Amino acid sequence: AFEFSTIGQHLGTGSGIEELMDDLGHALAKGGPNIKMLGGGQPARIPEINAVWRERLEQLMAEEGGLERSLTRYDSPRGNPHFLEAIAKLFRESFGWNIGPENVAVTAGGQTAFFFLFNLLAGAMPDGRRKKILLPVVPEYIGYANQSATEELFRAVPPVITETGPHEFKYGVDFDHLEVGDDVAAICFSRPTNPTGNVLTDAEVARLSGIAKDHGIPLIIDNAYGAPFPNIFFADAKPFWDEHVILTFSLSKIGLPATRTGIVIGPPEIISALGSMSAIVGLANTNIGQQIVLPLVESGKILELSNDIVRPFYQEKSRLAVKAAEEIFGDAFPWRVHRSEGALFLWFWFPGLPITSKELYERLKRREVLVVPGHYFFFGHDDPTWRHRDECIRVSFAMDEAVVRDGLKIIAEEIRACLSGS
């Protein structure tokens, strides 16, 4: 066997999430027509939105130089200059933020932006100190978990849980236990959050921003589902920006995940570092996503598509899924769902569940219902005595309503069965 470096061992030898994704993939490939895939993070295919992509590709092909611009040239590592300018202008005009193209970088999806940002800011420092990324709330996006090139990068704070309805709850930041020492490199959260659909309130964001500013560190906000695009954001809350804030965006959840287009807005020194990292890792990013949406960003139409089509589409799916859960779970056993304020998922909590979420996942898989067991999302806070970590599952509502309903019925049957000891 060949020897792997420390970085090689961190990045090249698999991870919990890779195993899970493989397992889901195999189950899906093996399964018959009855499989209920509620486990993925795939956005839905929305016909009106796909029609826009089709139209834009036809325009690019018809336009003089369109194909050449989209496919036959390397862009500069930080992104296409017209695209960077258009993004800066969109945010200036939409929100009044004082930003220019020097505040914008393109990466190969939001995922790559996070790999760059975490490894840029945290880990071993030149003077020997070690720094961590602070997650002010877990559960948090599993895709961050194994992104460190060298060592564990995360410290996470368990949330305050507020019961907001008979079957509803909401996580909040536990500011009393949020310790920000010299070893914190940045504070980071997704808004809306994958897996929970939580949107940290404007007051929480302002307070976290103040804490980051006082410590001279960045606040990173992941807007993969957020405002202003794709705007799968149902809460009454506002986008936030300040000079120490790093915002990430993506074209994935508006419907272009295969173009791998991430967009970062941040302080120029961070943006410049991301350009350097893109050059080293990949020379340049794909142009096609930027070229597809450029006129939509310039005209602001991307905001209309997000507000008028994408958001209502998912908000209705969320409403139907919550209604289905109320009907199907009823009062048969203890359950709660996190208030659905955005993203593509319902986060169910089964207080007192006698088996772990991993075991529930296995039982559901045998019944051809695929979900994501909740314990994966609690990285950075390893307290085995905190039962809550094993009592939750993530269920996607991006599928057809009938599939979601059938899946919820089987979830209810399995929970009843394990409560009655079978």
Ligand code: PLP
């Ligand atoms: N951040 C969050 C919270 C996500 O859910 C995802 C994808 O599911 C990403 C970032 C990365 O997405 P992409 O790399 O497709 O932009």
